Amino acid sequence: MRIGILGAGGMADALGTQWARAGHEVMISGRDASASAARAATMTAEAARTSAEMASVRTEMASVRTEVAGARAEVAGAAAVAGARGEVVAVRAGSWAEAAAFGEVVMVAVRQAGLAGVLESAGGALRGKPVIDVANAEGPYDPARPIAPLIRDLTGGHVVKAFNLCHVDVWRLTPPVFDGRPLAVPLCGDDPAALAAVRTLVADLGCTPVDGGGLDRAVLLEATAAFMIGLWFGGADAQAVLPPVAYSGV
Numbered sequence: 001m002r003i004g005i006l007g008a009g010g011m012a013d014a015l016g017t018q019w020a021r022a023g024h025e026v027m028i029s030g031r032d033a034s035a036s037a038a039r040a041a042t043m044t045a046e047a048a049r050t051s052a053e054m055a056s057v058r059t060e061m062a063s064v065r066t067e068v069a070g071a072r073a074e075v076a077g078a079a080a081v082a083g084a085r086g087e088v089v090a091v092r093a094g095s096w097a098e099a100a101a102f103g104e105v106v107m108v109a110v111r112q113a114g115l116a117g118v119l120e121s122a123g124g125a126l127r128g129k130p131v132i133d134v135a136n137a138e139g140p141y142d143p144a145r146p147i148a149p150l151i152r153d154l155t156g157g158h159v160v161k162a163f164n165l166c167h168v169d170v171w172r173l174t175p176p177v178f179d180g181r182p183l184a185v186p187l188c189g190d191d192p193a194a195l196a197a198v199r200t201l202v203a204d205l206g207c208t209p210v211d212g213g214g215l216d217r218a219v220l221l222e223a224t225a226a227f228m229i230g231l232w233f234g235g236a237d238a239q240a241v242l243p244p245v246a247y248s249g250v
């Protein structure tokens, strides 16, 4: 897949590197062309390094047979991550408009302060394309002004809200598996083809995509992030607030 990324910061780096390693073509973009080019070079090097590392893990794991459920999940997650589809293609850097035009799928990973300006610079290239929105609010979250529908209205793209619940460092893990369970990634969006593309990109990280409903529910994902981040900053274990599914009452 060709993936354009509006952004050359932490989220662009973390997720773009994973997707480059998985065999996708990636173009990032930022305000400073030389800084973006330098970031693209380090992403390429890191993708190549982890690709080689995961290939050797995959070889080792092929010989591992275990009945331990947690270990099986780790094997499955690592195998998904290690499932590179070939050589790592060098990550490119371009302008906002070039990255928007390059991507069959485009991820918007810029800070809220720059969002409207960046999307304006990207022009009409996002219309009708799958657009991944990872944004969280800076400062207090206002559910009356959700970000995902704003991005839809500004771009005309098929927006899928995803990847906003976890810190950037989680998206660098190969794979993001905790206590033997691959991380589940909720997706909110309306367009079946866009959702299918993002599901593939989630699976390429070794994560499990979860249907979170239509884009009208993206506001809930944004509010959840705001709530959880508040708990984390308060020193609470946000993961501990939810019971196992057997106790969900369903």
Ligand SMILES: NC(=O)c1ccc[n+]([C@@H]2O[C@H](COP(=O)([O-])OP(=O)(O)OC[C@H]3O[C@@H](n4cnc5c(N)ncnc54)[C@H](OP(=O)(O)O)[C@@H]3O)[C@@H](O)[C@H]2O)c1
Residues within 6 Å of the ligand: 006, 007, 008, 009, 010, 011, 012, 029, 030, 031, 032, 108, 109, 110, 111, 112, 113, 114, 115, 118, 134, 135, 136, 137, 163, 164, 165, 166, 167, 168, 169
């Ligand atoms: N960091 C996390 O843990 C995390 C987790 C989940 C979701 N998110 C969301 O992901 C998005 C990107 O976050 P990030 O961590 O990648 O941020 P970051 O590292 O600070 O990168 C921000 C990107 O936005 C660009 N940008 C454009 N206009 C800007 C402006 N006026 N002010 C500031 N930056 C501007 C920057 O351009 P330059 O490259 O030219 O600086 C940079 O590429 C945000 O919406 C954030 O809420 C972040």
